[in-house]
Amino acid sequence: MKPFASLSKAMALGLLRDRASVFFILVFPLMFLALFGALFKDAGVSRATVVQVGAVEVLDEMPPKQRAALDDVLEIDRSGNRAEALEKVRDGDADAAVWEEPGGRVQMRVSAADPVQAGNVGGVLRSIVDRASIAATGQPPAYTLTGGQVEDESLEAIQYFTPGLLGWAVAMGGVFSAALGLVNWRKKRILRRLWLAPVRAGPVICARLGVNMLLAFAQTAIFLLVATVPYYGLRLTGDWWLVIPLVACGSLAFVSVGFAIGAWAKTEDAANGLAQIVVLPMAFLSGSFFPLDAAPPWVRSISEALPLKHLVQAMQDVLTRGGSWSDALPAMGIMLLTAAVFTALAHRLFRWDAT
């Protein structure tokens, strides 16, 4: 085997046989995706709860199709006892109680605790009663409203978290494995041993980079597989495959950052600490975990200076917002620039020996 291939194999085996690092690099970010995806799955305004007491004709005799549409906005519970239903509204367990009095008079009581929800429930019920009244006259309605949906520019939770957490995972995998790998090889005197073998620096660095890129692609594949299961429901848009070159450039950038950290750090503890200090705040400030739309301007300007922010943004654009080359290319440029800067820094700081 050529030195590049055999060193890649040695690094890959070393990494995959270390359960802690497999967990840390592959499983840990995935846990966040699974957790955040589930927690924020139904984020947004929740359905209103209405307690129906006894029979209410306008609700009970609705056509099944209309009834199904109604179920999207109202959850209708039944109760035989009006006092009990009102108590639920008073306690805030339900948003409204309805019952029918003789003569087709539908009575509704809403909670004052949440005026927005009360208004919604009132509006929905009123429209149901009105429609039933018009239908009862046998006349066609004078006015009709036809609705349709537009694609929402805002993102559902999973559309947001998939690129965000994937960016974090790629950054973490790159920085940590490059930094710790370099320090470990220095400590174990493998760097010395390589210096004394007729091998150039190129294959050694490329092996590390190649292993990391494969790892990042594996992360990407696993992330997309998990996020697109129906439970999470990620919908990929047109040029989503552009995430592959983005991840490759991102991996290059963060491996360089890791090399710089590993070149500077004397011990694995120091490398670990510095990597932690770099990666975690960067992930927070790059919108990996939560959107920065509401953040103060100074936070957003720091964020603009972070490479991860641009990676996450571009991955979001191509994965879930129908973005294409024009969104991906600038981010790739920034990644390559980051790689160049930190590779130069790593080169300056590099020592093959701890003493």
Added chain:
Amino acid sequence: MTAAISARDLRKRYGDVHAVDGVSFEVRAGEFFGLLGPNGAGKTTTLEMVEGLRRPDEGRALLLGEPSWPRNPGLLRRVGVQLQASAFFEKLTAREQIRTFASLYGVADERADAMLAEVGLAEKAGTREDRLSGGQAQRLSIACALVHDPELVFLDEPTTGLDPQARRNLWDLLRGINAAGRTVVLTTHYMDEAEVLCDRVAVMDAGRILRVGPPAELAAELEADSLEDVFLQLTGREYRE
């Protein structure tokens, strides 16, 4: 015939400390040469300069007729270096270690496996580096240094931490390496080892070489009973860090 090693007036300073202060010696092709000295004598720095790991402040070292600094890949193919037993890739088995090192020299896997058998590790080929015994790890690291069939081999304290059986076993291995025509340079703290194995030894202290010669001649010259007494006479008895 060119000397295997020719070191001329090597000097290395760290701040005010003269770690190596004008060291010259020659090792002939096929010789088994020992470099002895108490801790801090400058052995390690001398070897590092000779091997080409460090640039000498002054002087120069020729290996097999070629300067070892700057780094010269063509020369590195002809030289084998055993760095203490810890220089292994993490989590790899003995076979994977030696095959990885072999590939750096363009040596085929079959040759690597044969080398593993030669040091008696064929049965341990599938064992990970951290589960090898001290003696097995030493033999593996020697095998990794020999896998490309070098003409000149450097061994750094190869028997440190081994039990007497493992040491004797390793001595046989080292003699075999030398008998196969390779030049061997050894550092060790065990004077009996140097006495048994080395054709000539150099005794170093305070960054200089004090004496060079065959162990028996040095003992005769200083009217000492053994190389150990020679060593103590030359370098003193006080305790060192």
